[in-house]
Amino acid sequence: MQRLLVAKRDLELHKLINKLGCYDAIVIDDIGYIQHSRDEMEVLFTLLADRYERASVMLTSNLPFSQWEKIFKDPMTTAAAIDRLVHHSIILELNVESYRLTAARGKTSDQSDTPRNRAPVKKRRRITRHHEQGMPIHRGATRE
DSSP states (O other): OHHHHHHHHTTOHHHHHHHHTTSSEEEEEEETSSOOOHHHHHHHHHHHHHHTTTSEEEEEESSOGGGTHHHHSSHHHHHHHHHHHHTTOOOOOOOSOOHHHHHHHHHHHOTTOOTTTSOOOOOOOOOOHHHHTTOOOOTTOOOO
16 A cells, blocks of 8 residues: 555556556455555555456455445545445455454463464465466465
């Protein structure tokens, strides 16, 4: 977000957004978790509008769409942002307890979960169907 703001200030926002266009997808995690300024939300909207129907955006939020006016600060921008995001999208709504909260509860009841007693965790990233069809694998990805 800060890079977008700096680019806007330097009158190079269009140039930065074009540069971000080389990515197949952009991930925006926890939108709405921290309050942002109107300027930050304007550059975010500009990015979303530019990527609309051209490239993927993966976005997570703890807020339902009905509360997104808290994010974008005005009803018109909120409606336009939601409209662009939900068109041609897959929405996954997870109504489950936070895995962090569950893990924290487990640690308080089971003190044997110390680094020495834990089994090593093998980290893997899921490869999308595009990668299975011969497209390049991006940094850190592994085939299963």
